[in-house]
Amino acid sequence: MSGKIYVDAAYKSVNKYTEELCGDRVEIVRNDDCCIVVLSDGLGSGVKANILSTLTSKIISTMMEQGSSIEDTVDTIVHTLPVCSVRNVAYSTFVILKIGYDGKTYLAEFDSPGCIFVRNGKLMPILYKTREIWGKTIKEARFDVEVGDTLTIMSDGVIYAGIGALLNLGWSFENVAEFMAKRSRTETTAARLAAALSETCCDLYMDKPGDDTTAASVKIIPYMPVCLFTGPPQNPEDDETAVCDFMKTEGVKVVAGGSTANIVSRILDVKIETNLDYIDYDVPPTAEMKGIDLVTEGVLTLKKTVDILKEYFNNPTERKNIDEMDKEHGAAKLAKILAEECTHVNLFVGKKINPAHQNPNMPIDLSIRMRVVDDLISVLKLGGKVINAKYY
Amino acid sequence: MELKVCVGSACHLKNSRVVIEEFKRLISENNLEGEITLMGSFCMGKCGEKGVSVMAGNEFYSVIPEETETFFNEKVRGRL
Numbered sequence: 497m498s499g500k501i502y503v504d505a506a507y508k509s510v511n512k513y514t515e516e517l518c519g520d521r522v523e524i525v526r527n528d529d530c531c532i533v534v535l536s537d538g539l540g541s542g543v544k545a546n547i548l549s550t551l552t553s554k555i556i557s558t559m560m561e562q563g564s565s566i567e568d569t570v571d572t573i574v575h576t577l578p579v580c581s582v583r584n585v586a587y588s589t590f591v592i593l594k595i596g597y598d599g600k601t602y603l604a605e606f607d608s609p610g611c612i613f614v615r616n617g618k619l620m621p622i623l624y625k626t627r628e629i630w631g632k633t634i635k636e637a638r639f640d641v642e643v644g645d646t647l648t649i650m651s652d653g654v655i656y657a658g659i660g661a662l663l664n665l666g667w668s669f670e671n672v673a674e675f676m677a678k679r680s681r682t683e684t685t686a687a688r689l690a691a692a693l694s695e696t697c698c699d700l701y702m703d704k705p706g707d708d709t710t711a712a713s714v715k716i717i718p719y720m721p722v723c724l725f726t727g728p729p730q731n732p733e734d735d736e737t738a739v740c741d742f743m744k745t746e747g748v749k750v751v752a753g754g755s756t757a758n759i760v761s762r763i764l765d766v767k768i769e770t771n772l773d774y775i776d777y778d779v780p781p782t783a784e785m786k787g788i789d790l791v792t793e794g795v796l797t798l799k800k801t802v803d804i805l806k807e808y809f810n811n812p813t814e815r816k817n818i819d820e821m822d823k824e825h826g827a828a829k830l831a832k833i834l835a836e837e838c839t840h841v842n843l844f845v846g847k848k849i850n851p852a853h854q855n856p857n858m859p860i861d862l863s864i865r866m867r868v869v870d871d872l873i874s875v876l877k878l879g880g881k882v883i884n885a886k887y888y
Numbered sequence: 889m890e891l892k893v894c895v896g897s898a899c900h901l902k903n904s905r906v907v908i909e910e911f912k913r914l915i916s917e918n919n920l921e922g923e924i925t926l927m928g929s930f931c932m933g934k935c936g937e938k939g940v941s942v943m944a945g946n947e948f949y950s951v952i953p954e955e956t957e958t959f960f961n962e963k964v965r966g967r968l
Contacts, residue, residue: 754895754896754897754930754931755896755930755931755933757930758930758931768929768930769927770895770927770928770929770930771928772893772895772908772926772927772928774905774908777905780895780896780897780900780904781895781928783928783930793895793896793897793900793930794897795897796897796900796901850898850931850935851936
């Protein structure tokens, strides 16, 4: 697994000014071998465009994920899309980006502005071949990606940003490409890249976009495992096994739980130094321990982490959600590690219930570690992480 | 002397933050920085007690946040 790459993908859509629905649609699907990102821009705007682009992106992503050829996929779209009564065509642009976890990448475009491929802060040329499928001219390219590469696809609202107002002819593909090349050096994740591009488009449109504007970014990242140990094992005899399993598994090490940290400290014979700074009143302080990358309190911190991650994964390009993870308290630090610096999560969960926490005078929050862990697992899956859980 | 305050889950909910802030204030007001080292600690295993777990030297105490000042004057300063 270690030699493999992984794909971080995110997108942001901004609706045309006054429109309630977006006519652009992005679908991101993953399976064991690859990640597929499909962006579609439906003809017109509003409801009609929304239906066209939703159908297009959904059909393509589902069929491609199941291994259909591009011919079959385009065939299905051509014969499925409803025909617009005004313009008498069934039309929706699309871009398909299929990235294998071995680096082999396939790109197919139909009437889209193009794809921006950046490596080491420099724009990379993409060599296209064109062919006709059911009367549509499809541009295709196959190339290899490496860790650190970024790819950005977009709807034409991006390259026309500012048209007729701030910029006579709009932003243009070349300028967008240059912007992305520059930003790829400073923005660390796909979500941050897509957010930066989308925010700049909004600025150029002076917050009144003349068209639906969508940017989807992909960043090729290495396999990044994280090991999270939380909760004391049910049977104290298993303490040592749990700590050993946790320590010998590859990855960034996180301990969430005071009693858990005490166990790790005892078995590894390392000191815990608790910080006394309260960055957030709701989140207990973190601690330092040699050999462990992050040590936090347990249930309360995990619960807050789940809240932060839920917001983030539901809308990773929303600035507010990104900023929340840049805070300094334990839950934000843990959320950032899990969201941005991790592809695979190995959970080591102790099932022991702290008898003192079952005191009826204590708030309900404390007695529910297992539920919080379940919530954490489902929210991480939502974020496209691969989860491995072991219970003790 | 070491003055350790528990910041584990249960003590956090019992407002260990207030106890720490009070200790910080009292130590600085009485110029005791040289004599008392204020530290945090994870669960001390006494979650069932009524107050926040505190270790003053080798002695265990359970401190109600509102009574931190009295505790400090009686128990902590008394031990110096």
